[in-house]
Amino acid sequence: MRRLTRSFVAICSTLALTAGLAACSGGSDEAGGSGDTIVAETAFSLATIDPHRQFEFTGSTIDNALYQTALEFKDGDLTKPTDGLCSFEMSDDDKTMTLKLKQKDAKFSNGDPVTVDDIVFSFERLQGLKGNPSFFLDGVKVKKIDDETIELKSEKPNPALPYILPNSSIGIVNSKVVKENKGTTDEKDGAEQFLNENSQGSGPYKIDTYDPDSQVVLTANEHYNGPAPKYKRVVLRNVSAETQLTDIQSGQAQVAYDLNSDQANSIDDSMAQKTSLPSTRSLYIFNNMDSKVSDITTNEDFRKAVASAIDYDKILELSGEGAQRMAGLVPNEFNGAVPKDQAPERDLEKTKKLLKKSGYDGEKIPFHYSSDQSVNGVDLAQLAETLQAQFKEAGINLALKPAPSATQLDGFRSGKQPMGIGTWGADFPDPSNYNVFVPGGSVAERVNWDKDADPAITKLADKAEKADEDSRGDAYATMYKSLSDTGVWIPLVQPVDTIVVGNSVKKFVSNADTSFDFAKAE
Amino acid sequence: MSIGTPKYSAEGSTGAEAATRDPLTPGVKRWQLRFPRSLRTPLGFVGAAILLIWLIVAVFAPLIAPFDPLAQDFPRLAAPGSENLLGTDTLGRDVFSRIVVAARTTLPAAVFVVICSAVLGSVLGAIAGYFGRAVDEIIMRIADLVFAFPTIILAMVIAAALGPGLKNAIIAILLVSWPSYARVTRSLVMTARSSEYVIAGRLLGFSAGRSLVREIAPNVISPVVVLATLDVGSAILTMAGLSFLSLGAVPPTPDWGAMISEGVSQFAAWWIAFFPGLCILTIVMAFNFIGDSLRDTLDPHTAQEVGETTS
Numbered sequence: 001m002r003r004l005t006r007s008f009v010a011i012c013s014t015l016a017l018t019a020g021l022a023a024c025s026g027g028s029d030e031a032g033g034s035g036d037t038i039v040a041e042t043a044f045s046l047a048t049i050d051p052h053r054q055f056e057f058t059g060s061t062i063d064n065a066l067y068q069t070a071l072e073f074k075d076g077d078l079t080k081p082t083d084g085l086c087s088f089e090m091s092d093d094d095k096t097m098t099l100k101l102k103q104k105d106a107k108f109s110n111g112d113p114v115t116v117d118d119i120v121f122s123f124e125r126l127q128g129l130k131g132n133p134s135f136f137l138d139g140v141k142v143k144k145i146d147d148e149t150i151e152l153k154s155e156k157p158n159p160a161l162p163y164i165l166p167n168s169s170i171g172i173v174n175s176k177v178v179k180e181n182k183g184t185t186d187e188k189d190g191a192e193q194f195l196n197e198n199s200q201g202s203g204p205y206k207i208d209t210y211d212p213d214s215q216v217v218l219t220a221n222e223h224y225n226g227p228a229p230k231y232k233r234v235v236l237r238n239v240s241a242e243t244q245l246t247d248i249q250s251g252q253a254q255v256a257y258d259l260n261s262d263q264a265n266s267i268d269d270s271m272a273q274k275t276s277l278p279s280t281r282s283l284y285i286f287n288n289m290d291s292k293v294s295d296i297t298t299n300e301d302f303r304k305a306v307a308s309a310i311d312y313d314k315i316l317e318l319s320g321e322g323a324q325r326m327a328g329l330v331p332n333e334f335n336g337a338v339p340k341d342q343a344p345e346r347d348l349e350k351t352k353k354l355l356k357k358s359g360y361d362g363e364k365i366p367f368h369y370s371s372d373q374s375v376n377g378v379d380l381a382q383l384a385e386t387l388q389a390q391f392k393e394a395g396i397n398l399a400l401k402p403a404p405s406a407t408q409l410d411g412f413r414s415g416k417q418p419m420g421i422g423t424w425g426a427d428f429p430d431p432s433n434y435n436v437f438v439p440g441g442s443v444a445e446r447v448n449w450d451k452d453a454d455p456a457i458t459k460l461a462d463k464a465e466k467a468d469e470d471s472r473g474d475a476y477a478t479m480y481k482s483l484s485d486t487g488v489w490i491p492l493v494q495p496v497d498t499i500v501v502g503n504s505v506k507k508f509v510s511n512a513d514t515s516f517d518f519a520k521a522e
Numbered sequence: 523m524s525i526g527t528p529k530y531s532a533e534g535s536t537g538a539e540a541a542t543r544d545p546l547t548p549g550v551k552r553w554q555l556r557f558p559r560s561l562r563t564p565l566g567f568v569g570a571a572i573l574l575i576w577l578i579v580a581v582f583a584p585l586i587a588p589f590d591p592l593a594q595d596f597p598r599l600a601a602p603g604s605e606n607l608l609g610t611d612t613l614g615r616d617v618f619s620r621i622v623v624a625a626r627t628t629l630p631a632a633v634f635v636v637i638c639s640a641v642l643g644s645v646l647g648a649i650a651g652y653f654g655r656a657v658d659e660i661i662m663r664i665a666d667l668v669f670a671f672p673t674i675i676l677a678m679v680i681a682a683a684l685g686p687g688l689k690n691a692i693i694a695i696l697l698v699s700w701p702s703y704a705r706v707t708r709s710l711v712m713t714a715r716s717s718e719y720v721i722a723g724r725l726l727g728f729s730a731g732r733s734l735v736r737e738i739a740p741n742v743i744s745p746v747v748v749l750a751t752l753d754v755g756s757a758i759l760t761m762a763g764l765s766f767l768s769l770g771a772v773p774p775t776p777d778w779g780a781m782i783s784e785g786v787s788q789f790a791a792w793w794i795a796f797f798p799g800l801c802i803l804t805i806v807m808a809f810n811f812i813g814d815s816l817r818d819t820l821d822p823h824t825a826q827e828v829g830e831t832t833s
Binding site for chain 1 (some may be wrong): 535592594595598599612613682685688765768772773774784788789790791
């Protein structure tokens with residue numbers, strides 16, 4: 001009898017505990033994202049949503065929904081900046097940009113109208129904070145001309161400026177409210193916390209709750225001057241790709257950002273739609289140019305042998321449907337990209353001849369990469385193993401040197417890695433953003449490729465920088481083709497950005513600029 | 523029993539004496555008597571059988587594996603079938619071949635690391651227990667320092683600091699696992715050193731080394747052997763954990779932990795993680811069964827305590 005009583009108490013306790021835990025779990029009302037709520041999931045890369053400080057993927061995704069920008073990329077066409085809050089005009093010498101306030105009916109989430117003062121304050125705050133995105137407006141002087149006009153004057157020709165202004169880090173904030181909450185245009189600014197909890201933008205949404213560890217909730221901005229979003233509430237949750245997969249399948253989430261191609265393909269079409277956007281990331285192999293670091297990677301014949309030893313089709317297959325070949329480091333959708341039909345092909349006979357010419361004797365070459373990094377679904381560890389197998393077939397022996405991302409980045413920056421996999425994500429969609437790979441550039445220095453190492457390329461780079469609007473695309477393409485031909489950087493693949501959207505969302509827009517657009521989803 | 527007559531003397535006895543003596547009389551080493559019996563329990567038999575199978579797999583891996591474990595010759599993510607018995611992984615490599623070849627890395631490495639940590643920990647524990655005072659304090663405080671951290675976290679930190687690689691993973695596990703042996707051996711040696719036969723030996727002029735090796739060691743080794751056997755399973759799990767975190771064997775070397783890590787992002791291709799997980803499960807179970815059986819026979823005192831606790 002006593003034992004029965006004890007068992008009964010134990011069962012009751014268990015049930016009570018389970019019920020209690022279920023009650024405490026919370027969030028069940030927005031678990032499935034019903035009616036006017038949409039649930040999106042991503043593995044957070046989020047430090048802040050203060051637009052002038054954020055420089056991470058998740059921060060950018062959120063700020064795209066909270067803030068409008070002076071210029072935009074219409075329908076994700078990254079080759080052509082268009083009017084946003086303002087219209088623009090560039091001077092012939094590319095040194096002066098004149099912005100005219102165009103959307104005079106634009107209003108912040110508290111109902112205040114967007115003014116030229118707000119735009120000037122936002123630009124100056126971005127510059128003055130000296131944060132991660134401040135470099136966007138380096139060397140640019142901002143001046144209010146009148147209540148409708150702003151002048152941006154650059155120290156030297158700055159044809160990339162129209163491509164920079166659509167960035168969500170240059171979102172326009174309500175200067176009056178931000179100033180009232182310790183906002184300044186210098187490093188003394190103390191408005192970050194305020195902006196994290198109370199967005200001050202004129203975009204389709206405003207912030208509701210902000211928890212950078214678990215979830216961020218947005219609600220519709222009733223003063224938005226565009227079409228009112230159908231989904232009045234957006235819940236962005238921080239979960240791993242594996243959980244995103246199960247949540248999409250179970251209907252717990254409507255948008256998954258981080259599924260790789262294999263995971264996306266494992267979802268039945270009756271459950272979700274897959275949309276593939278060209279990524280703005282580039283994956284490449286680097287070869288160190290310092291003979292003290294490596295005798296063999298400094299040899300041009302060897303580097304060319306490496307380029308022709310790669311089975312690019314297999315790399316594409318590994319990267320998933322929609323991934324693209326690259327003939328240069330600039331993504332194919334950007335102005336100044338090298339046409340992908342000029343990309344090298346695998347040619348093992350050529351490799352063997354070049355290897356013989358280079359004097360390579362089969363030594364193992366340390367090959368560095370981030371073992372815990374996946375770029376748009378391309379697992380760098382798997383990519384390294386694939387390359388190792390392909391190189392072995394060609395007679396090149398690699399000794400894989402995996403390391404966690406932070407360690408790997410430190411090693412790369414130290415300039416002591418002979419060879420490895422590098423990645424570059426565009427800060428803005430303009431070929432000038434890739435000048436860092438030109439001899440003497442900040443990334444080129446990591447492989448000890450000094451400014452005077454290749455005068456021909458330096459000359460082409462100068463020519464591209466000085467080219468006018470019509471010819472700069474071709475000039476950059478020519479320069480980046482020559483850069484690839486040296487074999488110091490061997491472009492591997494432009495991955496694909498796969499977004500999976502649940503079938504409960506009937507209509508949506510996703511493009512290379514804003515990714516998934518919550519405001520246009522229905 | 524008179525002073526100076528060890529219960530289990532390592533001095534042995536002559537063949538004639540042994541032939542006429544009851545097996546439980548002094549002079550017969552405990553492990554010589556009980557070790558074979560220890561595997562006669564059902565669990566011990568099952569454990570030994572599984573381990574034997576794995577040993578055969580490890581030794582004859584090149585003959586058993588149907589394909590080159592590094593060759594990326596097959597379609598990616600192919601399900602288990604007639605050609606690829608356990609399917610293929612994300613790079614189109616045969617999972618069965620990789621599992622079989624991985625046994626050659628995991629098993630010897632785990633046994634090696636346990637032997638090394640048992641020897642290191644036992645020697646340090648014996649020194650601490652026998653000499654006591656400052657030596658004891660220094661050694662045991664270092665052991666406490668290691669105990670203060672969760673094993674896997676400390677192993678991760680060490681492996682991350684040394685860099686990925688099987689050798690570094692072994693060093694990391696060795697550095698975090700020796701204190702268990704040191705603590706057990708120390709307490710056993712402290713008890714044994716005040717035994718009459720040890721005191722008698724010292725009175726006869728035996729050196730500390732001889733006393734430790736010839737008199738004390740045979741009487742404290744059984745619990746250490748039991749602990750070591752049970753620890754092989756833990757070592758395999760820790761190594762798999764480090765490999766899962768990319769801190770173990772460097773690719774493309776096949777490794778169960780790394781294979782599971784790869785499979786985690788491929789739920790639909792369940793075979794990539796499931797079969798290596800099954801391998802780890804069976805081999806850890808085998809060592810645990812054997813360890814339990816050894817404990818029941820070699821260390822009846824602990825076995826009795828365990829029995830009382832669980833009953």
